[in-house]
Amino acid sequence: MKEPAPECDQLKTEHHGAAGRLEVQPSAWVHARVRSMPRLLTQAPHWVREAFGHDWAPVEALSAQAHLLPAQLWDYMLSCAGGFAVICLGESYYLPGPTVVRGQPLHNIAFVSVEDLAQGNDRPLHVVGHLIDHYLGSGGDPDGPWLSDGGGATPAWQQAARRLPGLFRLDYAVDEVARANIRDYFAQSLAVYCRDRQRLSVADPQICRWLRGTLFEERFWQ
Numbered sequence: 001m002k003e004p005a006p007e008c009d010q011l012k013t014e015h016h017g018a019a020g021r022l023e024v025q026p027s028a029w030v031h032a033r034v035r036s037m038p039r040l041l042t043q044a045p046h047w048v049r050e051a052f053g054h055d056w057a058p059v060e061a062l063s064a065q066a067h068l069l070p071a072q073l074w075d076y077m078l079s080c081a082g083g084f085a086v087i088c089l090g091e092s093y094y095l096p097g098p099t100v101v102r103g104q105p106l107h108n109i110a111f112v113s114v115e116d117l118a119q120g121n122d123r124p125l126h127v128v129g130h131l132i133d134h135y136l137g138s139g140g141d142p143d144g145p146w147l148s149d150g151g152g153a154t155p156a157w158q159q160a161a162r163r164l165p166g167l168f169r170l171d172y173a174v175d176e177v178a179r180a181n182i183r184d185y186f187a188q189s190l191a192v193y194c195r196d197r198q199r200l201s202v203a204d205p206q207i208c209r210w211l212r213g214t215l216f217e218e219r220f221w222q
Helices: 026-033 046-051 057-066 071-079 114-119 123-138 155-161 164-169 182-195 197-203 205-213
Strands: 034-036 084-088 093-101 104-113
Touching: 026 034, 026 057, 026 071, 034 057, 046 114, 057 084, 057 114, 057 123, 071 123, 084 114, 093 123, 104 114, 104 123, 114 123, 123 155, 123 182, 164 182, 164 205, 182 197, 182 205, 197 205
Parallel strands: 034 084, 084 104
Antiparallel strands: 093 104
């Protein structure tokens, strides 16, 4: 049976910003949608346990990275069904569709490695970038296009998505991860934009301007 498409409220969300509306902070998404696998730190390598002083610390580390992304994005993500992050052992990866975590049925999950969080590398935001790509493309529809596939949850996002294939073909990707394919191009560019904008601006100024004019432009969300 086909998994029903998650339903999102209209992308034009309400928030307190320049327009004086109610703003949803990234911490609200973290509280609602972030989970940790059981006995995470107990089973983690010693150096990871040394990096995190208490069980909640990995969630705090992911929350700090989520705060690098705009509040309007998290407002939209919370208006959609599904779209979780689960902190785990092993590699970071994005898993579209339904699965069960700790006995709870969830769908569309960014599995974030606690090792990546301890190292403070790009991977957590990269896999969250795949989640964002999927939801901006089709609201997380398991059979729907991602933004980088040419999708778009609104006409404005559809128009913005038309530029991505051309930017990818220019081959100015910030690193080998971004060069792998267009989905990795979007996710890695977003991660580097959040963590080291100058590095992205030097390597790939056009995707840097694209991100600044879309995800990080408040008027784009209105």
